[in-house]
Structures are given as C-alpha cells and as structure tokens.
Amino acid sequence: MGKQEEDFDEIKEAVFLYSKMLLRIAFTYLKSMHDAEDVVQDVFLVYLTKNIKFDSENYRRNWLVRCTVNKCKDLLKASWYKSWIPVPEEIEDSIPEESEVIQMVLKLERKYRIPMYLHYCEGYSLKEIAELLNKKVSSVGTLLSRGRNKLKVMIEEEKTDGKGEKR
C-alpha cells in the first residue's frame, strides 16, 4: 500500500469516526445544516491537504473539534458571509416543530450551546473544553452552569405552557 493510500485510509477512518460528531458541533454552532456541512468538508479538506500526523487518537479528535469550531467562527465573522447571508436569527425552518429539544437547545446563546454540547453529548471534561475553546476552566464551568440554568428555565416554561394549553 502506497503512502498516499495510507494517508487516505487514515482520513477515511477519521470521516467514519468523527464526521457526524463534527457535523453536530458545527450545526450547534451555526444553526444551519448546510453551513455545517460546508464547514465539516472544509475541516477534512484541511486534514487532507495538510497531511498532518497525530501522536494519538485523542489528539486527532481534539484537533478536528478545534478546527471545526475555528472554521465556524471564521465563517461567522467573514464579511462576505455577514453581508450576503445574514446570520440567521431564527432556527432553521427545516427543523420540524416536534423536535422540541433541538428547538430549545438552539434557543440558547452560542457561548452556552457549544460547551454544553461538548460536555454532555461528547463527554469532554471541563479542562478539555477549556483547551478546545481556549477559555479558562472556571469560565467553562460558569458557562455550563449558566447554560444549564437557562435550559432548565426553558424546560419549565415549556412544561407550564403545555399544561396551560391542555386546560
């Protein structure tokens, strides 16, 4: 097997292992599946073209996550993006109303969504999230705590509204 083929196999493996996770992270960041797909493709293209060698699987996984977050930030701050495609204020229309959980999570501010997703869905520790997002551990803790509280309030409100409607 040639070196190039080995490289491709390595990237294929990464796609198999991580593409969905990265897509979820990018979507959680951008609220748009089309943009999220673009970002994830970009991430794998960087991986492919840069031909990076990682010391460990964990390092590769973290690199991909961090690269995805950075690409999302780049996309949001790109002036062509801001001027031609306004950042969507509303959650993507294509998400059905019955997906209440998605609707609720995406109502959280971005700074809360990402740490919460990484912690509760992907199992990252506070320290790891701090490294990935380049924040202090205490700041991540604060964001998680505030995000949790906000989400709880939303869940409670949702329950109350549901009861009200039933009556």
Next chain:
Amino acid sequence: MRDFMQKYKKELDDLKIRDSFEDEIFNMITDSQKKRLIKKKFYFAKISRVAAMLLFFIVIGGSGYVMAKSWNIDDILRERFFDKVSADKIKKGEYDELAASGENGEITAKCINTMGDERTYIMLLEVSIKKEKVRDNRDLGFGIKAYCRGDNPSDYKVTSCPAEVTEEDDETVRCLVKYEMPLYFANYSSGKDEEIIIDICNFILDYKENPEIHSVYELEIPVTLSMDSIQKAEKIEVNQSMMIKNRKVFIENICLSEYKTEIEIKFYAKNYNDANKFWKIMAMDYIIDDNLEYKDQKVYLKLYHNGNPVDFADDYRDYAAVNSSDQNMEKKNEENNPGDYVNVLNLKAVDYKDGDTLELRYGESCIKIK
C-alpha cells in the same frame, strides 16, 4: 441534563444528519487529485450560497481590467468596490493612477492612486468629511475593509485608517489616507491576477485630539521555527520584553500550530484592577469599527510573519480580555497582590517554514472614541 442533551443529539441524528453526507466526504477523499478536490469544493459546494456573488464577479470580470480601473464610488458608506490587481504590474512595481470619487452627503472620497508590490496593495484616498453631518459633536472618520477573494473566500482584512488631516475649514475637513492591504494570501507568484474587494464604512473618531499617528514600537522576536514543533503545537519559549504604557511586557510563549498561533503575553501589575485596566487598552485595531461605545483609547498589537501581518483568529467577541477580565486573563496571584498577569492572543495560522521570522509590533492609533 445529560439525558436531555443526549436526546438533543439523538434528535439531531434522526432528523438532520444524512447518511449520504459521509459518502460524499468519502467520495471526495478517495479522489486522489487534490487540486480537483479543492476546485470541486470551491466551485460546487458553495455555489448555492455565493451564486449571486459569483455572477456579479463574472460581470465585473467580463468587463475586464478597464472597468476595474474606473471605480464608481456612488455611495461611500457601506459601499463595495472592486479592483483587479495585475500580477504583471505588481511584479514591475508599477501603480495605477485612479481618480474616482463619490459622495453620500457625509463623506466624499477620491482614490488618488493604487500601487503595490508582491506583499502589499496600497491605496491612497483623499477624503472630505462634512462637518454638518457630525453627530454628537464628534467627527466622522472611516474604516476600510478589504479582502481578496482568491482561493479562500473567507480571508479578509479589517483595518481602521487613521486619517491625516490636510485641510480644514468651517464646513469641511479633508484628510489623506494611505491604506495598505496585506496580500499574503494572494497568489502573485503564479502570475494570477487577483480581485480585491474593498468595503468602506464609516465610524466616529476624534481626529482633533490626536491628529498625528503615534510611533509604532517594534520588537523582533528571534524565533527559529521548526515544522516539528508547529505540527505538535509545542510552545516555544520566548524571552523578550518591551515597554508598553510604562509597563514592561514579556512575550512569554508562542504556540504555533496548523490552524492557530497563540502568543502568551505577560506583564507585571500591582493588583487585579490595574491588570484589568491595562488589558482593556490592549485591543486590536478592528475592534474600533464595531465598538463605538468603548471609551478607552485603542492600542493594538500585531504579529508579523516574514514582514506580513497575521490576522487574529477569533471573533472579537470571543476575545474577552479586551472587555472583561475573567475569560482570558489569568490572575496568578491573589487580588491586590503584585503578580504576573498573562493574556493569550489567538492569531490565524499561516504557512510557517523553517527559519521564518516573527515580529511583534505594538502601535497606538490616533483614534480616540469618546
């Protein structure tokens, strides 16, 4: 909460993530021609989003270089101009004389000429600002955003331009602005013409108080880069210091990686409040555009790689050290005790090579926002 978030993950998987997406990436990767991949990605993956823009480019491009020479500045505020830079002229060090102007009632701008070399595209603008349009006793200035839509459409450069006042009467202020746009992402070496997009937007500045551009302090950081340390994102210890606002500032570490450059800056402060106040004035120049209510005078710090500036990577909103102390600033000692304070600047990654030079510059603009 964990269950709730797991439910979110599942709902997302069920509803939105197509199985074919993996296949698409697989197909993309198994194609061994990388150039084709990138081309495909560039032309097809984003086509739905930028179709209108591309169409516009085609129209502009179709009219060719002649059209690019005659900018039509109809509305100087939030207006977008195009200029096609000739790779041939750039190589010869020639420049174009341009005389296009426009006004929208507040600002009149006239582009006197443009020039450039392999690294920089320079634009000289003569700007007149009508005093009657001044809001709240403040005068108007403007900023320029310019970016090059080459292989990477998201690359852009935001710079505020301190205007040098050349003439002033009861009604108008005239100033001259030299705007230098770094073109480190342009591809002149291949002989390819690049299209430059320039946005001009206004913001408020008080030119009266600081009409001159302050000197820029430069500090060369003798770092020998190795690809190995870059790939491993190792920290490189740098033992350099300079005086900023009467404080000795240490550049402690530089961490380079494939996607990011980080510089750790440390300084000595008497207490937490002092440290916080200091970091607040350590702002990047482009914050000036969007942060008009910010009251401190702006200073900025820039990293130059082989003489070319490196952009900051994060959205300024995430660069919390500018506005708040608890995000990026590490308070090593207890409050009110003397100690070292560390901040981390995140910059975009560039293509580092062995033996490249890095240079950190600290500058203070004339702009003061009240």
